[in-house]
Amino acid sequence: MPSLDLAQLTQTAFKWLCSMNAQFRKNGVVLLQIQDQQWLCLDNFVGVIETPCGTRLEILPKHMYSADDAARSRKLLCKMLGVVHDLPVRDVGPADIELFDQPLTEWVMRQFLLSLEHLLVRGIRFDYNRVEEEQRYLRGQLDVAQQMRQPVGKQHFFRIRHDVFLPDRAENRLIKKALDSVAKAAQDAGNWRLARELSGALVDIPASRNPGLDFGNWADDRSMAHYRDIKRWCELVLGQQMPLTQQGAWHGISMLFPMEKLFERYVAKCLARMMPAGRRISTGVGSKHLCTHLEKEFFQLKPDILIQSANHPPVVLDAKWKRLAGNGPESKLNYGLSQSDFYQLFAYGHKYLEGEGTLILIYPCSDVFPAALEPFHFSGKLTMWVIPFDLDKDLLIGQYRALPFLVDAA
Structure with a gap:
């Protein structure tokens, strides 16, 4: 019977975890201990690992000898993550409490979707994007240098430059990529339905192709103040705030936190308040x-x-x-x-x-x-x-x- 101390894995998931551990070990990080090729011990990290075969392994903190309540441990972990990473958690009542019976990733995805819903009510930001194109008519500014290089058969086309007011900016591209990831990974019916509803509002925005670069270009001025809450959830969903990230073809939503560091920072935050x-x-x-x-x-x-x-x-x-x-x-x-x-x-x-x-x-x-x-x-x-x-x-x-x-x- 699965518990907070013991769970059974499929053979394919077991082998994949062993291979992933070998990759991390090359970088000096020990993810798990292998015993007799039959046991895996993950005692230094908490969070969720999703394997290519669809197995979702959740590692929860357990500090009580007699307790074996997954919902309670998951609620504790969510609270600690919220405090340590300054996550803007939105409480929507009894429906939100029921999510503690779901894996940690479902809670994170739910909070991301609620933040996105709130953002859409406030309105997404547009920005001017420079477009260089070839048209039969003049619009904006004529690119004289390029026009002079036009071949004889295309001299009736104009090489022009102009600005278009579009929502295609780094912040929105990251949100779209995170939303696409949530829509594919969500197993909770409420999360899946809400993700599909919100996708329609971002249909004209392309997903980010370089999250690292786009996060570096995320604006933090006064006009973007209402984007600050959702940025933290995007970092979690896209793996930018993880101490460990997966490399390779498989990109499931996996979140691993070193419990020792998480507890240290949580205690420091709580003491700072008092x-x-x-x-x-x-x-x-x-x-x-x-x-x-x-x-x-x-x-x-x-x-x-x-x-x-x-x-x-x-x-x-x-x-x-x-x-x-x-x-x-x-x-x-x-x-x-x-x-x-x-x-x-x-x-x-x-x-x-x-x-x-x-x-x-x-x-x-x-x-x-x-x-x-x-x-x-x-x-x-x-x-x-x-x-x-x-x-x-x-x-x-x-x-x-x-x-x-x-x-x-x-």
């Missing part, structure tokens, strides 16, 4: 290195989150996507904590906090890890907390006891 005035949260800071050698710095140290304030000492936070054992029945030696993570935080503490302050190690909250562990002391002045993050309420459990910098000084 930061009081005067606190600054930074991500991806890499100003410190582990050591120097021959006047060169070695091994850059990049904590996930660094919180700074004029009135408080800095605090380093690191988020790890791992089901911690805690004190529950699944408890393991050392709570299931990794020694390498402690070494990593210890280095952060000495380089960013100068050996004095607070370190925070964040894991997802689960039924066996519902509360923060007692603090770990590297020294009398350097302390590390291991705190769960509640993905339903989007907050740290016990944050005000362990994180005094979140409380305004009164």
Whole structure:
């Protein structure tokens, strides 16, 4: 019976995934682990992979030991993607909730179609396109240089240049290409029907032939403000925002996200929302290195989150996507904590906090890890907390006891 932990694949889908993994491995990315030619383990990524044979494999996050609810996990993943990528999610009521029983791609396609529907109500933008052609009449500007080169038998034709006001511009071409992809891939009846209805409004617009170039030409001025929401959905549908994209003849809608990075960025976004005035949260800071050698710095140290304030000492936070054992029945030696993570935080503490302050190690909250562990002391002045993050309420459990910098000084 398929579950969040185990699913069966056809032989053709299995072989295709193995070949795709070999291609990714050449670029230094490990997509999956192969065991005994019978098992594939995709534990670092979440999302959807669509194979040429029509198999759609959905990998969902699971942070609760006892939970096996695909709709709940899919809803969580959609929420995290919306926050991390600043996606403008449109809630249309009960019908939208039912889509969480469908694969992730159906939810993405639904949001794209709703954004496109809203855009068409606002109106699509036209632009002047230069046309150079040969006609029997004069229109616009005569191309004198080309006219002088006309052969004797064509001297009665005019080589002219003129501008035509058309919707053929980079943004609309990308939207048309994304809509064509959705119309082909949609399996939900509502998505399929809406895609066909909206296709009629874009029938005169050609699909983009070079998405990378057209995305680079996407205008972001005031007149294009109502296009900003749909741009993010186009990037998802066309694979421009994916950490991994498929190469080759098969172009199914596949979306893969590294769960570790997704959780890190989601925690940072949620913490930024609750930061009081005067606190600054930074991500991806890499100003410190582990050591120097021959006047060169070695091994850059990049904590996930660094919180700074004029009135408080800095605090380093690191988020790890791992089901911690805690004190529950699944408890393991050392709570299931990794020694390498402690070494990593210890280095952060000495380089960013100068050996004095607070370190925070964040894991997802689960039924066996519902509360923060007692603090770990590297020294009398350097302390590390291991705190769960509640993905339903989007907050740290016990944050005000362990994180005094979140409380305004009164």
